[in-house]
Amino acid sequence: MNDGDESDLTVEEQDDRAADVSAGGNKSSERLARATVLLRQHTDIGWKAIEDNVIARALTLYRPSAPVRGHHEYGDFFLAADLLVAQLRSVIDAVPSAAARDITCVTDAQDHLESVTIQLIAAYGASLLEVANRIHAVAVRELRQLLGTLAPTAGQVHTHVHFGDVSDDPSVVN
Amino acid sequence: MLARQAALGDKTAFSQLVSRHGAALYRYVSRLLHDTHDAQDCVQEVMLSAWRNIASFRGSSSVRTWLLVMGRHEAQKIARQRQPHFPQSGSRPAIDFDDVVADMRNRHSGPEGDTLEAELLAALDASLSLLPERQRSVWVLREIEHLSYTEIATVVGTTPTAxxxxxxxxxTAIATSMEEWR
Structure with missing residues (x-):
């Protein structure tokens, strides 16, 4: 970029430059520029004092979990939705070329599982329909294992494929 | 990327997000609240909320912008609790101009040298405190955090043109205030 050419600058950069020019380089504007740089580089003591505590408190936060009704040979039981989601996430993440982005459950007034929505991240180049089919199969199998006869059957679980993101980062998608 | 991992329950990723953006968030809300304890409470509350809700973060804005939006809302909530007549976002804060200018001059009356930078910072903070909240927010988010007009508009709840x-x-107002500092 040419130093004097404004055509490549964003509106913000053009305004920043205009403000610098209009300040004119007198003593007062130099002080303001210096103070601005100082504030930019400054890390408040107040933040340093609480940083570790902020992280610790957030990570120990209790997140209430809705119940999901299951059924086994001794009768009905309840499973925490967080646990169901975590179990689904672990089996989905084991599927090659896919990772769970977000999993949400909807239950009815009697806590029966009505629907599960699974948002996926797929590896770049993967066949997305094949990935969706594999995820559908493992999700149905896991729900059956977790909820017994109250789990939705394969025919009741409908798959809608929506491409929300693509990543080539191996740390995100195995 | 860290937000995705944190949304998947990765606590280390969330810790990194807090460390990466916490200082900027604190810098911003402490310029809205003028009180160390209030600023600390505000950041704590925002980070708790972020961890609770990060799975619903859709990525339509950056994580930093998302945190700053929550920070501004929380700061306004705290300010209203502390001061029932907290000025609306577009109006001037209830701070006496002469007091602030006197404070700026007093801060300069110390010895020269290593305290000069601290005094400059204090003078800038005093100048900022004279601005209506929205002008102060916009100035800090542009000059200090280098957000684009679109990102700032998201935080402040207005348009990029505004x-x-x-x-x-x-x-203009800050340049005028800083001229008082001799």
Whole structure:
């Protein structure tokens, strides 16, 4: 970029430059520029004092979990939705070329599982329909294992494929 | 990327997000609240909320912008609790101009040298405290955090065009205030 050419600058950069020019380089504007740089580089003591505590408190936060009704040979039981989601996430993440982005459950007034929505991240180049089919199969199998006869059957679980993101980062998608 | 991992329950990723953006969030809300304990409470509350809700973060804005939006809302909530007549976002804060200018001069009366930078910072903070909240927000988010007009508009809840006007007025007002500092 040419130093004097404004055509490549964003509106913000053009305004920043205009403000610098209009300040004119007198003593007062130099002080303001210096103070601005100082504030930019400054890390408040107040933040340093609480940083570790902020992280610790957030990570120990209790997140209430809705119940999901299951059924086994001794009768009905309840499973925490967080646990169901975590179990689904672990089996989905084991599927090659896919990772769970977000999993949400909807239950009815009697806590029966009505629907599960699974948002996926797929590896770049993967066949997305094949990935969706594999995820559908493992999700149905896991729900059956977790909820017994109250789990939705394969025919009741409908798959809608929506491409929300693509990543080539191996740390995100195995 | 870290937000995705944190949304998947990765606590290390969330810790990194807090460390990466916490200082900027604190810097911003402490310029809105003028009180160390209130600023600390505000950041704590925002980070708790972020961890609770990060799975619903859709990525339509950056994580930093998302945190700053929550920070501004929380700061306004705290300010209203502390001061029932907290001024609306567009109006001037209830701070006496003469007091602030006197404070700026007093801060300069110390010995020269290593305290000069601290005094400059204090003078800038005093100048910022004279601005209406939206001008102060826009100035800090542009000059200190280098957000684009669109990002600032998201944080402040206005349009990029309005941000441009607010920034221009803020720059003029701060330049005038800083001239008082001799």
């Amino acid at each position: 941000v441009r006007g607010l920034l221009q007025r803020a720059r």
